[in-house]
Amino acid sequence: MEEDPHHAAGSASDPESRRNVRSPIRKHDLWIAGRRKSVSLEDQFWDGLKEIAASENITTSALVERITAEYTGRNLSSAIRVFVLKHFRTPARRA
Helix, strand or coil, rough: CCHHHHHHHCCCCCHHHHCCCCCCCCEEEECCHHHHHHEEEEHHHHHHHHHHHHHHCCCHHHHHHHHHEEEEEHHHHHHHHHHHHHHHHHHHHHH
């Protein structure tokens, strides 16, 4: 009997294999305005966020508070990704 390539073990359409795949996105806890907040970010964005905060001598939570003020109306995780990307794409940072 020939195996259906669309339902092969390990394929994206196989529910069992989807459960075993680890997401590159992790939840990170922050304290913003006295409340615990969780954001889901890839490690690379989280590391970039921490690097920016350290370079400005502020906590990661303080930086995220600033990001929320600048990027109102966006999903927080998306706002953080855009902020980190813009930060590292700035020409002065590449010099």
